[in-house]
Amino acid sequence: MSFFTNSAKRAGRGVNLSRILSLVLALVLTAGLAAGLTGCSSKEKIYVFNWGDYIDPGTIKAFEKEYPQYKVVYDTFDTNETMYQKLVSTNTPYDVLIPSDYMISKLISENRLNEIDYSKITNYGKIRDNLKVTTFDPEAKYTVPYMWGTLGIIYNKEKTGDDVIDSWDDLWDEKYKGSIIMLDSIRDTMAIALIKEYGLDAINCTEAEKIEKAGKLLEEQKKLVALYGMDDIKDPMIRGNYALCVHYSGDAYAIMDESEHDLGYVIPKEGSNRWIDSMVIPTSSKNVEGAHLFIDFMCRTDIAVKNAEYIGYSTPQTEAMSELGEGYIDDEVYNPTDEQLANTKEFIALDSSVMETYNRVWETFRLTDDDEKNSVNLTWLYVLIALAAVGVIVFFVIRKKKRDKLRYDD
Amino acid sequence: MTRVTNILKRIPLYIWILMFTIIPLLMILVYAVFEFRPDGVHFTLVHLKNAVTEPLYIQSLLRSLKYALISTLVCLALGYPLAYILSRMNDKMRSFLSMLLLLPMWMNFIIRTYAMLSLIDEEGIITKLLGGFMLKGTDSAIIIGMVYNFLPFLVLPIYTSMMKIDKNLIEAAQDLGGNSLHVFTGVVLPLTVPGIVSGITMVFVPCVTTFVIPQLMNNNVWTIGKLIEYKFISNASADGVDPDGGALSFILMILVFISMSIFNLIDKDDESAGGYTL
Numbered sequence: 170m171s172f173f174t175n176s177a178k179r180a181g182r183g184v185n186l187s188r189i190l191s192l193v194l195a196l197v198l199t200a201g202l203a204a205g206l207t208g209c210s211s212k213e214k215i216y217v218f219n220w221g222d223y224i225d226p227g228t229i230k231a232f233e234k235e236y237p238q239y240k241v242v243y244d245t246f247d248t249n250e251t252m253y254q255k256l257v258s259t260n261t262p263y264d265v266l267i268p269s270d271y272m273i274s275k276l277i278s279e280n281r282l283n284e285i286d287y288s289k290i291t292n293y294g295k296i297r298d299n300l301k302v303t304t305f306d307p308e309a310k311y312t313v314p315y316m317w318g319t320l321g322i323i324y325n326k327e328k329t330g331d332d333v334i335d336s337w338d339d340l341w342d343e344k345y346k347g348s349i350i351m352l353d354s355i356r357d358t359m360a361i362a363l364i365k366e367y368g369l370d371a372i373n374c375t376e377a378e379k380i381e382k383a384g385k386l387l388e389e390q391k392k393l394v395a396l397y398g399m400d401d402i403k404d405p406m407i408r409g410n411y412a413l414c415v416h417y418s419g420d421a422y423a424i425m426d427e428s429e430h431d432l433g434y435v436i437p438k439e440g441s442n443r444w445i446d447s448m449v450i451p452t453s454s455k456n457v458e459g460a461h462l463f464i465d466f467m468c469r470t471d472i473a474v475k476n477a478e479y480i481g482y483s484t485p486q487t488e489a490m491s492e493l494g495e496g497y498i499d500d501e502v503y504n505p506t507d508e509q510l511a512n513t514k515e516f517i518a519l520d521s522s523v524m525e526t527y528n529r530v531w532e533t534f535r536l537t538d539d540d541e542k543n544s545v546n547l548t549w550l551y552v553l554i555a556l557a558a559v560g561v562i563v564f565f566v567i568r569k570k571k572r573d574k575l576r577y578d579d
Numbered sequence: 580m581t582r583v584t585n586i587l588k589r590i591p592l593y594i595w596i597l598m599f600t601i602i603p604l605l606m607i608l609v610y611a612v613f614e615f616r617p618d619g620v621h622f623t624l625v626h627l628k629n630a631v632t633e634p635l636y637i638q639s640l641l642r643s644l645k646y647a648l649i650s651t652l653v654c655l656a657l658g659y660p661l662a663y664i665l666s667r668m669n670d671k672m673r674s675f676l677s678m679l680l681l682l683p684m685w686m687n688f689i690i691r692t693y694a695m696l697s698l699i700d701e702e703g704i705i706t707k708l709l710g711g712f713m714l715k716g717t718d719s720a721i722i723i724g725m726v727y728n729f730l731p732f733l734v735l736p737i738y739t740s741m742m743k744i745d746k747n748l749i750e751a752a753q754d755l756g757g758n759s760l761h762v763f764t765g766v767v768l769p770l771t772v773p774g775i776v777s778g779i780t781m782v783f784v785p786c787v788t789t790f791v792i793p794q795l796m797n798n799n800v801w802t803i804g805k806l807i808e809y810k811f812i813s814n815a816s817a818d819g820v821d822p823d824g825g826a827l828s829f830i831l832m833i834l835v836f837i838s839m840s841i842f843n844l845i846d847k848d849d850e851s852a853g854g855y856t857l
Contacts, residue, residue, distance in 0.1 A: 353798060391799070394799070395716060396716060396798065397798050397799060398798055401795075405700070405701050408701060408702060410701040410702070528821070532635065532806075532809070533635055535801050535809075536635040536638065536639050536801050536806065537635070538638065538642075538800065558648075562841065562844075565772070566844070
């Protein structure tokens with residue numbers, strides 16, 4: 170502080186400046202306090218915890234307008250794991266969570282979710298039926314679907330030509346060497362190898378032997394793959410530089426929409442993953458009534474339409490789907506048929522011991538060198554460099570010794 | 580009395596070092612030798628053993644060292660002549676060019692790396708100049724990214740030590756009949772060794788540990804930095820952090836210390852000649 174006033178005084182206006190500063194500070198503080206006080210009115214709060222950028226903010230405002238007795242306290246997470254950590258470790262009484270499938274199965278197995286009273290969700294009937302009963306909530310007791318999609322292959326018809334792309338095997342086709350993009354995501358990518366080898370039931374495989382085999386398959390595939398990525402692989406696909414790309418349907422829809430190239434999307438015939446993010450009510454909830462109201466509101470047709478337009482993923486609400494109309498409801502990427510859906514399964518949470526196997530296999534696969542790509546053998550260069558480095562060090566050490574000796578001789 | 584105030588003055592520095600150097604370093608050690616599991620904290624040396632014996636880890640470490648070594652040599656080959664040329668210019672030109680050298684450093688390095696990436700990706704200018712051969716996704720891309728990002732860190736110390744060379748020394752060497760090669764190897768090069776050494780440390784160490792540049796330039800291979808990042812972030816299950824990550828960081832830190840002390844060994848005594856060391 171003394172440092173500040175000194176330099177300010179030197180500028181010849183120290184007193185004024187610090188006075189103005191403290192005045193401003195005081196004003197800001199009072200304003201903040203006042204705002205805080207008005208915020209703490211008698212309204213009941215609903216704590217909603219959702220993925221970042223995963224709701225149309227307008228829908229929250231609409232809810233508060235419709236139900237003035239409630240105030241929505243909205244909080245976001247960026248991975249299911251951070252959501253879990255926060256839910257378990259803080260005292261915030263979250264009322265509505267919107268996690269993904271496998272996290273929901275974990276929450277259910279740990280008895281962290283309340284059963285939902287579906288009689289209070291008046292719009293539940295409009296939810297697509299074959300999304301209600303899922304692997305993670307087999308009796309449909311805890312969840313109301315929020316957004317969903319499938320995992321599939323986007324293909325560039327200009328590059329695949331007359332070839333029919335309908336199988337995960339196409340990703341192992343030598344013909345597309347250097348033209349394949351894979352997801353850099355452990356469960357999705359492992360699932361592809363597992364389904365390719367052992368069928369759809371292996372999507373939540375827990376047998377170490379099969380998991381190892383899947384890792385081997387991915388290692389074999391490595392020499393064909395041009396890129397592993399998540400968001401960064403969208404652009405190259407939009408620009409039409411590659412033939413095949415694994416992605417989620419929501420992103421595929423956006424990519425195909427944006428691209429000038431002739432792209433297609435397919436859920437491979439062996440079957441695939443479908444993901445569902447659902448609204449659930451955790452046991453931490455202190456406002457179960459409000460939570461039900463909020464969930465029901467999000468399922469209302471006009472709100473669901475608004476939200477789906479904002480987020481861009483597929484809405485499970487059938488009326489909203491028809492309201493979105495042409496370009497959506499008739500689009501098999503955005504709105505797959507029942508037959509296509511029958512061939513998909515959700516992820517469930519795996520035991521940590523199984524996940525360890527997955528992690529080990531995945532790491533091995535990602536760490537293994539792809540010799541063919543680094544075909545230029547540089548070993549001689551490294552030996553040379555190492556020798557040179559040692560030589561330089563020796564040279565300087567000897568020189569220094571000599572010099573020290575000279576110094577003493579003087 | 581003055582001694583007390585002297586100590587008091589240093590307190591903020593000590594607090595700073597404690598909070599941002601000592602404690603984080605200790606945390607790395609703690610993560611390396613303790614397992615945090617739901618049923619409590621366990622001491623174990625398994626993870627340290629994993630870090631030095633697991634072939635895949637060693638492979639990724641060697642891979643990182645390889646990239647760092649090549650990048651440093653390329654930086655040296657580009658940077659030393661650059662510093663030399665810079666120090667030989669007139670004042671106006673020199674300040675202008677050194678500003679140009681520093682200018683990109685005012686930008687965030689991730690943005691810089693993305694900019695470089697856009698030159699070598701599918702539609703990049705360099706890719707088109709190379710007749711469609713894409714550097715992105717190759718080892719060379721990683722080297723390019725590292726050299727581009729860290730070159731100024733090498734040029735500046737060398738440049739500083741060159742500026743400090745007494746012109747009379749060079750003239751004396753010339754008067755004594757040395758040709759330009761003699762002058763260079765006998766006077767300029769030895770006097771800039773401290774600059775070279777600190778420049779190399781400032782490039783080599785960040786090159787070994789960086790994970791963003793390799794990830795953006797070539798996500799097909801994992802460097803040690805990427806592996807550690809994965810262990811801590813992507814791999815973090817709800818049950819906690821994979822402790823191998825802590826052990827790997829610890830080993831990497833020791834390696835960095837060793838290489839720094841080797842560099843400093845060369846550097847000792849020569850400080851009078853100028854340049855700044857870490």
